Amino acid sequence: MATKRIESPLPGVIYLSPAPGEPVFKAPGDSVAVGDTLALVEVMKSYMPVEADQAGIFRGYLVETETVLEPGEPLCELEV
Amino acid sequence: MAPIRKLLIANRGEIAVRIQRAARDLGIRTVQVVSEADRDMLAARMADEVIVLGPPAASKSYLAVDRLLDALRDSGADAVHPGYGFLSENADFARAVTAMGRIFVGPDADTIERMGDKVNARQAAIAAGVPVVPGSEGRIKGLEQALSLAGEIGYPVMVKAAAGGGGRGIRVSHTAEELAAAIPTAMAEAKAGFGDPGLYLEAYIEKARHIEVQVLGDGEDVIHLHERECSLQRRRQKVWEEAPAAMLDPGLRAELCASAVRLSRAVRYRGAGTMEYLYDPGRQAFYFIEMNTRIQVEHPVTEMITGIDLVREMLLIAGGGRLRMSQEDVRCTGHAIEVRINAEDPARNFMPNPGHVETLRLPEGPGIRFDEGIYAGYRVPPFYDSLLGKLIVAGASREEALDRMAAALDGLEIGPIATTTALHRALVQDPALRAGEVSTRWLETWLEGPGVAAIKTASGT
Numbered sequence: 410m411a412t413k414r415i416e417s418p419l420p421g422v423i424y425l426s427p428a429p430g431e432p433v434f435k436a437p438g439d440s441v442a443v444g445d446t447l448a449l450v451e452v453m454k455s456y457m458p459v460e461a462d463q464a465g466i467f468r469g470y471l472v473e474t475e476t477v478l479e480p481g482e483p484l485c486e487l488e489v
Numbered sequence: 490m491a492p493i494r495k496l497l498i499a500n501r502g503e504i505a506v507r508i509q510r511a512a513r514d515l516g517i518r519t520v521q522v523v524s525e526a527d528r529d530m531l532a533a534r535m536a537d538e539v540i541v542l543g544p545p546a547a548s549k550s551y552l553a554v555d556r557l558l559d560a561l562r563d564s565g566a567d568a569v570h571p572g573y574g575f576l577s578e579n580a581d582f583a584r585a586v587t588a589m590g591r592i593f594v595g596p597d598a599d600t601i602e603r604m605g606d607k608v609n610a611r612q613a614a615i616a617a618g619v620p621v622v623p624g625s626e627g628r629i630k631g632l633e634q635a636l637s638l639a640g641e642i643g644y645p646v647m648v649k650a651a652a653g654g655g656g657r658g659i660r661v662s663h664t665a666e667e668l669a670a671a672i673p674t675a676m677a678e679a680k681a682g683f684g685d686p687g688l689y690l691e692a693y694i695e696k697a698r699h700i701e702v703q704v705l706g707d708g709e710d711v712i713h714l715h716e717r718e719c720s721l722q723r724r725r726q727k728v729w730e731e732a733p734a735a736m737l738d739p740g741l742r743a744e745l746c747a748s749a750v751r752l753s754r755a756v757r758y759r760g761a762g763t764m765e766y767l768y769d770p771g772r773q774a775f776y777f778i779e780m781n782t783r784i785q786v787e788h789p790v791t792e793m794i795t796g797i798d799l800v801r802e803m804l805l806i807a808g809g810g811r812l813r814m815s816q817e818d819v820r821c822t823g824h825a826i827e828v829r830i831n832a833e834d835p836a837r838n839f840m841p842n843p844g845h846v847e848t849l850r851l852p853e854g855p856g857i858r859f860d861e862g863i864y865a866g867y868r869v870p871p872f873y874d875s876l877l878g879k880l881i882v883a884g885a886s887r888e889e890a891l892d893r894m895a896a897a898l899d900g901l902e903i904g905p906i907a908t909t910t911a912l913h914r915a916l917v918q919d920p921a922l923r924a925g926e927v928s929t930r931w932l933e934t935w936l937e938g939p940g941v942a943a944i945k946t947a948s949g950t
Contacts, residue, residue: 419841420844453872453874
């Protein structure tokens, strides 16, 4: 097993749950399949999903919801 | 009211630049408010003063009424131009500005409130004798009433669940037989889907075109500056606009513009406003849908055919001036087209594309205008809408304008971020668009069909 850092593909505001007050997309220990949504990034008034491109076990988010991320900045960690 | 001497611009991007230019033209000093992400935007570079409102999120900057009112007080500006979007149609903001003894560049708060509400605006239209989409004005009371009403309106008609929303629970009928069959089913579906069998009935517009009339008023008198057609839309966002609406016959066009003047006179409109209509080519009829009580993105096409600087007139009227022209003075010369250049990649389902603008080459020449919000070296932030600028051309005829647009698009270069330039290069060559055979659903259908290959070719990928 290796730890992989997942980055936001686009710059923007990160949301860790589908809507305010709802549970986060993934909690530590959750299994992740390819294509699972890990977060939403709000870019230019559109919401784009950040999807897993590898399967694994979710380790945790590295940022809080509504953080502004640049492409290449880490969002969360995955055991793959 | 005295003429404006110092103007606060409560917006960003290309419209803030546009307002800066109009203000400078009139010798008005400018105060540009910005979010922390917008300190280096073009309008901030042009302004006499810059005030930082707060963090990038619009709710903490451009929509934060208290911060804007503080900036207004601290700067000593005597007026606010709200642009479009953000607080431009917020009656409470307009009221608060006026309560501070400053000028809100636009209609008074009561007019914003009244015309901003779709139901109130529809009632005002009916009272002013302006046609609205004919329908049941409430629930239909049964099959017989529905059939008699549909007979009056003319087919096709649609029934929709009173409790439904969006496009759900809508059925279209082309004949009385179809309607008689549709109603019991639609009622059962409405009951099952929404717990309420109530149905509305209204005219169904097969190939609706979006037409709008520009009005300008001083609170006493109102004139129109002719109409625009904005049928090319994606996800209800306009992408391509023209003036005038070339396919309307002259009699209908005159009636349309007169109806917009009637309605805006009835509300003693002050400032620039737009009456939006749907045009039904089948019934050859136009129907009022709503009013926008502000300047619109597509105002330049109107400026190109009339020679009237709308933002300048807004500022003069807000400063207490009367209309400087009568209806007879307003000419409509030639044809103008505007395309919206957005930071979106049309070859990748319009994926937003913020980032650095390294190359910027703008087309120039007679009949070409570019209203820009960017410069070479500017970094487009990800927090706001994707509009980078607008390319506007005018020609003696629609065909000439189309050809000029094609040439101007060839001369436009923005890189390396992807923009909608490729979309417009493909559209300007499309035979159906050139023939004017479009409707509000045309672009989305085109994007799923011939548009895919056309955009790929135009973007050279």
